[in-house]
Amino acid sequence: MAGSESQGRSVVVWVCEGTWRASVDAGLSVSPAGARFTLLHVTPAEVADAAHGAYLGLFGRGRGAGRDPGARLDNLAAASAGDLLARAADRLGRDCEKLEIHGHAERAVVAASAQADLLVMARDGDRSRLGPKSLGKAARFVVDHAACPVLLVWPEPAPDIGTIPPSPISDPS
Secondary structure (H helix, E strand, C coil): CCHHHHHCCEEEEECCCCCHHHHHHHHHHHCCCCCEEEEEEEECCHHHHHHHHHHHHHHCCCCCCCCCHHHHHHHHHHHHHHHHHHHHHHHHCCCEEEEEEECCHHHHHHHHCCCCCEEEEECCCCCCCCCHHHCCHHHHHHHHHCCCCEEEECCCCCCCHHHCCCCCCCCCC
8 A cells, every 4th residue: 555545544453352462463464554443342232131131021020220130241241342442452552443332243343344444353263274164153244244355364373274174076086
């Protein structure tokens, strides 16, 4: 990237527990000095919603305020996400936007990166071998639906090429 074209580049880095360091490092390694970074964390709402529903449906009728486990899980998740984003921003070492979203991760990432010039994310599946199973459901959805280029990184060194399954086509020789 050269000149003024590279100065306005926007990079979204999907920050997930366990893989965020590799994503931040990869974003830094491929982005020009003037790139604008957004660190994105998505907190799934399903767990807190399930706890809240169970509390209301089974235990919560007529109980005192402050006992809803869904609200407590939301508070813990927000604190954890804030801490993770702060650590990622420290590692990035540049000014950045920190964006925390609650919802379905795959759809939130696609929406948040729709106007970006690059999305950086790590594999979320089986990282012990090469191949399609190294992408989990969320990463596969994002790779298939992102409206911008996606840099997909291994959170640790990639497995050996020998982990590729044998070809289904037998060698005629």
